[in-house]
Amino acid sequence: MRAAFKAVTDSKQVAVLAPTTVLVFQHYETFRRRFAAFPIRVEMLSRFRSAREQKEVLAGLESGQVDVVIGTHRLLSRDVRLRDLGLLVVDEEQRFGVAHKERLKELSKNVDVLTLSATPIPRTLNMSLVGLRDMSVIETPPKDRLAIQTVVAPFQESLIRRAVEEELARQGQVFFVHNRVESIYSLASLVQKLVPKARVVVGHGQMGEKELESVMLKFVRDEADVLVSTTIIENGLDIPRANTIIINRADRFGLSELYQLRGRVGRSNQRAYAYLLVPPEGALTPLARQRLAALKEFSELGAGFRIAALDLELRGAGNLLGRQQHGHINAVGFDLYCQMLERAVASLKGQAGAPELRATLNLGLDIRIPPQYIPSENLRLRTYKRIAEISTEDGREEVRRELADRFGPPPPAVDNLLDYAVLKALCEKLLVASVERHAEQVAIKFHPETPVRPEQVVGVIRAHGGLRLDPSGVLWMNLGRDRPRLTQTVRNVLLQLRTEG
Structure with a gap:
């Protein structure tokens, strides 16, 4: 405004x-x-x-x-x-x-x-994340606002009766979402039968303008207790007295849609409740289970951005130049797609990007996450990805604490992997093409565009024994007694090269 x-x-x-x-x-x-x-x-x-x-x-x-x-x-x-x-x-x-x-x-x-938008669609969120749009996230909730209590349960008349009666007992109102116009009136009759004292009204998009306006105004003015409606109430309605919402067949709704519907309640300082009614567990699809589990997990205030991020992961980022607003990229991986997009955006903005380089590390160490440590294959893959994003020593310690908290003390192979991640990030900053172990020696090969100058390398060689530079520009290290601390030794030499610069 x-x-x-x-x-x-x-x-x-x-x-x-x-x-x-x-x-x-x-x-x-x-x-x-x-x-x-x-x-x-x-x-x-x-x-x-x-x-x-x-x-x-x-x-x-x-x-x-x-x-x-x-x-x-x-x-x-x-x-x-x-x-x-x-x-x-x-x-x-x-x-x-x-x-x-x-x-x-x-x-x-x-x-x-x-x-x-509380939950931007995958393509819009992706465009913001790669810099095509500016994005502001409002994370501070209004004063005295409480998180919404979310319950996933099978359809039961006793549950509906209890939910409505408890809300009416504290002078509140109830939304009941049923997204089938042909059976909405029979459901409204059921609610009226279960709670005879409740004033029940029905609203849906096929009603005439004046009739729908009259129904909504009745509910807004507290002349009705229960509004049985389709998803016409999904967006933006602000009725502070309504603090319970019941969503029938919640498994048929999308993640963002469920989050938006749940957001119709909890708009005052009263505790709000959202009841997601679903068929028996066996009838739910795996994707519906994931959506409902995510909604229960992200029930704290301001969780819309995290919901949208998960929606982006589940449904894909869509087509930037085409009509699809969601969907996964088949020809290239998502990370590679994002990198290509970032380079294109930087180029159009006239920003000169640093040369893209993936350093190769081959030190002959065990860097696998043992199945005994993290049994779930999906979780192991997520952990590999999380570790690959580490770029600093602080980041390494944070991930190590997280792993220790979730799975127990990391075994030596996982510690090696964490060290590898930090060393790899440093190599890519200095444009080191490869670090390879040959028996008792390690060869450090630099990219032609490396910022490390020859005089810096000579300075470090003079200050330390066990280093030599061959005619092709490869820096050789003798391991000697430093074999147990291999990654740390290589990292120390690279840090000195960075300091010399």
Whole structure:
């Protein structure tokens, strides 16, 4: 809202795009209330407006009389023309498809764009992580906000009755999400039968505009206790009295969708509860199990970014230049794809990148993670990847403490692997092509573009015995008594070469 206010005071127009009519209406009411003391005209474009009212708003936008317009996909229609758009705000960005975003690009040439999402879709998150978009993460929750208690359980009438009655007992309201319009009224009847004193209303996207608006206003004004609805309530609704949500057939929803639905409750200082109703354990797919386990695990405040990161891992980053907003890369690995992307972005920004080099280490040490130490193959692979990311001694110690805490004291082979990771990172900084052991000697071969100058190498050779430089530029080390501390000895020599520089 501050960004919108700043744009309007600079004589620019602001467009706020939201995915549902209910959310647009809520934003419209909030903007009008906040800007009431200022000469700012705020209008709404959605199916809650009649054709005549929409025509008046469109004329106001074209003439520049409307300062802030808040709308659904209706804003993306070809007949919408803004005189001088300065700021475009896209709320719940993950709900818009590629076609909508292409239209947004046409709207937003030379315009500031702010996209908001608790759980960005995989491609958007990936674009931020590789530097194509700027990203800000809001990690501080509102004052007195409590984490939502998440329960995964099979569908039971007794559980539904208890959940609704407990919420009503503390003067609260309940969302019941059932994403099948054809059976939503029978479910609402069941809730009414289980809790006769509850005032139950039904809302879904196939209702008429006035009827849906009436239902939502009833719930917002506390004239109803239970709202049985489809996922029309998923985005942005802010009803502090509603602190229990029951989601039927939660296994059919995506990870981000479940997180968004759960976010409809817990918007006050009361403890909120989310009940995810699922079929018996045997009927769940492995992916559904992973999603539900992740939602239970990431139940603390501000976990949306971690949920989105896991969604990126589970579903893939999609196609940067095509229509797919998720999906895995088949031709190359994900890490290689990211590196190629980073190099391309740096090149377009005119940033000269350092030469890409993967140092080869062959010291004849055991660097495998024993299956007896980490039995799960998947966990071992994740641990290899985690260790490969180590670049400093502090990082090594942090990972070692983590391993000791989870699996017990690391065996010698794992310690060797940790030392290898630190040594490899140092080699790549100094552009050392390879470090290879030959019996009682170690050969250090430098890349032609290494920052280490010949005079630095000569200085280190003079200061230490057991080192020599051959005519081809390979530095040889005699091991002698340093065999047990092989990686540390090589690292010390390289550190001295860096210090000399």
